[in-house]
Amino acid sequence: MGKYIIKYKAIRKHSLMALVIGACCCNTSTAQTPSDSINQVGFGTQPSWMTTGAVSSISGKQLEKSFTTNIANTLFGQLPGLTVQQNGGEPGWDTPSINIRGLGTFYGSNEPFIVIDGFQSTYAFLQQMAPQEIESITLLxxxxATAIYGSKGANGVLLVTTKRGQEGKLKINFSIQAGFQQAARLPEFLGSYDYANLYNEALANDGLDPLYSAADIEAYRTGNDPLFHPDVDWYDAVLRKAAPIQNYNFSASGSSKTFRYYVLFNVINSKGLFRKAEEMSDYTKNSNYTRYNFRTNIDVNLSKRLTxxxxxxxxVEDKANPGTNEDGGSIFDLMSSVAPNAFPVYVSPGMYGGSSIYENPLGNIMQKGYISSNGRSVQADLKLTEQLDFITKGLSITGAIGFNTYFKSYSNKTRSYARYSIDRDNAGEIVYTKFGDNTSLSGDESSSSQWRNYSLQATLNYNRTFGKHGVDALFMGSYNDYVLTGSDLSRKNIGMGGRFTYDYDKRYIAEFTFGYNGTENFPRGNRFGFFPAGSLGWVISNESFLKDNDIVNYLKIKGSYGMIGNDNIGGSRFMFDQYYNWGAYWFGTSxxxxxxxxxxxxxxxLVTWEKEKKLNLGFEATLLNSIDLSFEYFNNHRYDILTVPYRTIPSFAGFSRPMMNLGKVDNQGLEAMARYTSNQKKEFTYYVEATAWLAKNxxxxxxxxxxxxxxxxxxxHPINQPFMLEAIGFFKDEQDILDSPTQxxxxxxxxxxxxxDQNNDGIIDNNDYYPIGKTSMPELTLGLRAGFKFKGFDLSFLFQGAVNRSVYLSGKYFHAFQNDGKISSIALGRWTPETAETATYPRLSSNNNLNNYQYSSFWQRNGDFLKLRNIEIGYTIPKSLAHKIKLESARIFLNGTNLFSIDHMDGFTDPEVLTGYPATRAISMGVNVQL
Structure with missing residues (x-):
């Protein structure tokens, strides 16, 4: 065994970024020595060589390389098995969706169970955290890996571990990072000249007279009459070219004989893309998001056995937005609606243009008021651990209490303002038509949201080695109470669980885990469930026939099987109770x-939780002291999913059908990782890591x-499979229409x-909707990470790809002239008799064409993409120079986040954020010093 330890210490020396435990590995880290690296697991830790579950992990240090206000947006392509989908770029409102190993249910929640420092938490709380306070994020x-969480583990578990104090003298770190954000892409809407020409063409197609004369069109072309023939780019009028973002971080860590400590204070500030309005109006505020994070983690030795x-x-987060909505989506919706020639920004100094249909986008952010909010979150945990070696060696007991709370209050200041349309009278004088009135600000401070969660835990641990036999056991009990203010009742969960791991000679590993959970949301007699799982592992490299070879340094195969639950099933609470509605009955002939x-x-x-049977097979290997490989295959079967029993209960039963646990979903896939790490003894060192994970349901x-x-x-079909009409081209002429099925x-x-005509009945209607394309969630996610170090310089980057996904182009961004709205460059390929053979867009129409704007494959696009998620280049000054200026170390760096995307959207929009507040890129510089 001594040879084994020496061998793997050698491997560790050749592993770059040893602090990143499995940064992009499908299970445990092979970038660190399997004999001494540690995995976070449910309610504890395990040596990597002993872990037989599917686990992947990343360090908080790696997350700092993506500069964004929401930590969830740093996880793209970072953790094998975790699918992250971006939903927007607005600071404080940029929450992506996250799923572990795809989707397992079509009705209940697919969101993973969030655990922070061992206690149940929420996705919302996670998003309030700063990367600088996180030691690691781990997927189970x-x-x-998840059975110990019982009825909450079927969607996977995301564990967050915060930083703790390290032994040694006081170390102080301070960093500053500042830069700017800008829209990655904005839609390409046509100007007034093209708008007028194409609108006349649309009217002609509809058999109507033109709206714009030749003189109008010439005025739009020359721009010599901006008051009556405006050409307004509302995105240019309302948005900044770039918005600043900055981050300040201070942390200190150290220890004494009896305690260790870690403290942090972090501030991040990001301005929104809206132009600065507060300097120009007394009725608004600038778009702004600021968050202050604090943390104090202390470990104290109260006695020889008690810690x-x-x-x-x-x-604490502060957010402000101009206008009347907490997010900026309504402003972007208005900007995408108002035609460029509808009215000028100002019809006269201080007088905003407008109409009876549309408000003025710039006027809305300058004059309609603002919404500000203040959010506060706190997490407090206390744990006491007593070593019980006096009973038997390796035995300990832990008691813990945790408390999480979040409160957010709103201040809504609103008013109306006057806007004007203009015309000329017979004498040629300008006539103003007023819409709305200027009023004073009115305030509403009544809105707020709040939740709190407290937990109790007790854990009995036993870890002992008897010669070649190793035993690692855990038994725990927990109680959790979650209250959302304003909801009917708190949500309570009580349970217990255990894990028993046995190994022989660090070669053969067997593990049994279980959870036994209960919740009040299910009927009496059916509130508790038992969720068992077992796994086996074989560290082949510890066998005598492989111990002394120089090629296979580490090799482990493993497999697991068990049943887990999901009690977040959707639907109303207490479905086992009969509810009654209040209404009216009508009697008699009168x-x-x-x-x-x-x-x-x-x-x-009989309502119950969803259940899932999970199978997992995998291996991990290290070859030639420099190549790390891992592979996982999983096959999950989810059943007892809530669904409306249309077949089970006929419609003539005479009552409204209840939701019943009848649904079933299969989900399978694989995860793979390959990493090469160069010889760390050389002056030039580098690593390259490729990952891929697939999930199909x-x-x-x-x-x-x-x-x-x-x-x-x-x-x-897959969950959320699109059903739509299949577009097969454009009608060529009237004869083609007569020869085709009736639409x-x-x-x-x-x-x-x-x-x-899918059913060949000669009619195109709702019966011709057909499963076409993919869902918006990628089936396959790819990651490519690489980096090098040379004489103080370092560079790293991360590419993320998404494959087998479809997106849908809908609404005013893509459908021309809706409600007399805009037209985008996508319509330049419109059908005309002259372009019939090459057209890429249907004929133009001045109305909301009920045929062309049907939900159809014509508007579906390939949503695959490859994005550069982050790139960073830095320089660490020599220690001799740092010491001269009283520093332990100093590093300066240049960072880019979401710099570009390679996709199928022709540059018109982002493949993840199609409409609304756009996805953003960030470019920044920073410095990090250690005292």
């Missing part, structure tokens, strides 16, 4: 009304209503979209 993915851990962290209570949706006395049963056409069933949405003309 298979049955063995205490006190963890205290939290945040229709007399009588107030009465009547039965609502039928109760389901299929609905096996959904109790759907009977359909005449088999292709209309969702069963057999029932409206009268069609040459140049309109032609749809396929």
């Amino acid at each position: 993915k298979d049955a063995t 205490a851990t006190v963890l205290l962290g939290g945040s 229709n007399n009304q009588t107030d009465a209570a009547f039965e609502g949706t039928k109760a389901n006395p 299929k609905i096996k049963y959904n109790d759907e209503a009977l359909q005449v056409n088999e292709y209309l069933y969702g069963t057999g 029932t949405f409206t009268d069609v003309q040459p140049g309109d979209i032609k749809y396929k």
Whole structure:
């Protein structure tokens, strides 16, 4: 065994970034020595060589390389098995969706269970954290890893561990990072000249007279009459070219004989993309997001056997936005609606342009008021651990209490303002038509939101080695109470769980884990469930026939199987109780009304949690002291998913059908990682790491209503499979229309979209919707990370790719002239008799064309992309120079986040954020010093 330890210490010397425990590995880290690296697991830690569950982890240091206000947006492509989908770029409102190993349910929640420092928390709380306070983020993915969480583990578990004090003298770190953000892409809307020409063309297609004369069009072309022939780029009028973002971080760590400590204070500030309005108006505020994070983590030795851990962290966030909505989506919606020639920004100094239909986008951020909010979150944990070696060696007991709370208050200041349209009278004088009035600000301070969560835990641990036999055991009990202010009742969960791991000679490993949980959301007698799992592992490299070779330094195979639950099933609470609605009955021929209570949706006395059987097989290897490999295959079967029992209960039953646990979903996939790390003894060192993870799901049963056409069933397809009309081109001429099936949405003309008759009944209607394309969630995620160091210089980057996904272009961004709105450059490829063979867009119409704007494959696009998520280049000054200026170390760096995307969107929009507040890129510089 001594040879084993020496061998793996050698491997460790050749591992770059040893602090990153499995930064992009499908399970445990192979970038660190398997004999001494540690994995976070449920309610504890394990040596990597002993871990037989599917676990992947990343350090907080790695997350700092992406400069963003939301820590969840630093996880793109970082953790194998974690799919992150961006939903926007607005500071404080940029929450992405996260899922572990794809989707497992079509009705309940697919969000993973969040645990921070061992206690249940929420995704919202995680997003308030700063990367600088995080030691690691770990995913638990298979049955063995998640069974101890019982009915909360089926969607996977995301563990967050905050930094703790390290032994040694006081170390102080301070860093500053500052830069700017800008929209990665903005939609390409056409100017007034093209708008007028194309609108006249649309009117002609509809058999109507032109709206714009030749003189109007010439005025738009020359721009010599901006008052009556404006050409306004509202994005240019309302948005900044770039908005500043900065981050300041201070931390201190150290220890004495009896205690260790870590303290942090972090400030991040980001201005929104809206132009600075506060300097120009007394009725608004600039778009701004500021968050202050603090943390104090202390470990104290109260006696030789008793230790205490006190963890205290939290945040204060302030957000302000001009206008009347907490997020900026309504402003972007308005900017994408108002035609460039609808009205000028100002019709006269201080007088905003406008109409009876549309408000003025700039006027809205300058004059309509503002919404500000203040949020506060606190997490406090206390743990006491007593070593019970006097009973038996390796035995300890821990008691813990945790408390999380979050409160957010709002201040809503609103007013109306006057806007004007203009015309000329017979004498040629300007006539103003007023819409709205200027009023004073009115305030509303009544809105707020709050939740709190407290937990109790007790854990008995046993870890002992008897010669070649090793035993690692844990038994725990927990109670959790979550209260959302304003909801009906708190949500309580009580349970216990255990983990028993046995190894022989560090070669053969067997583990059994279980959870036993109960919740009040299910009927009496059916509130508790048992969730077991087991796994086996074989460290082949510790066998005598592999110990002395120089090629295979480490090799482990493993497998697990078990059943886990998901109690976040969706639907209303307490579905086992019968609810009654208040309404009225009508009696007699005179229709007399009588107030009465009547039965609502039928109760389901057997409602229960979703269950999932999980299978996981994998291996890990280190070759030639420099190549790390890992692979995982998983196969999950989820059942007891809530669904409306259309087939089980007929419609003539006479009552509203209850939700029943009848649905089934299969989900399978794989994860793989390959990493090469150069010889760390050389002056030039580098690493390259490639990762890929695939997850494909299929609905096996959904109790759907009977359909005449088999292709209309969702069963057999992925969750959220798009069903749409299949576009097969454009109608060429009137004869083509006569020879084709009748499209029932409206009268069609040459140049309109032609749809396929899926059931061959000669009619195109809702029965011709067909499963086409992929969902917006990628089936395959790719990651490529690389970096080098040379004479104080360092460079690292991360590419992330998403494959097998579809996106849909809808609404005013892509559908021309909706409600007399804009037209984008995508419509330049419109159908005309001259372009019939090359057209990429249907004929133009001045109305909301009910045929062309149907939900169809014509508007579906390939959503695959490859993005440069982050790149950073830095220089660490020589220690001799740092010491001369009283510093332990100093590093300066240049950072880029989300710099570019390679995709199929032709530069018009981002493949993840199609509309609304755009995705942003950030460029920044910074300095980090250690005292």
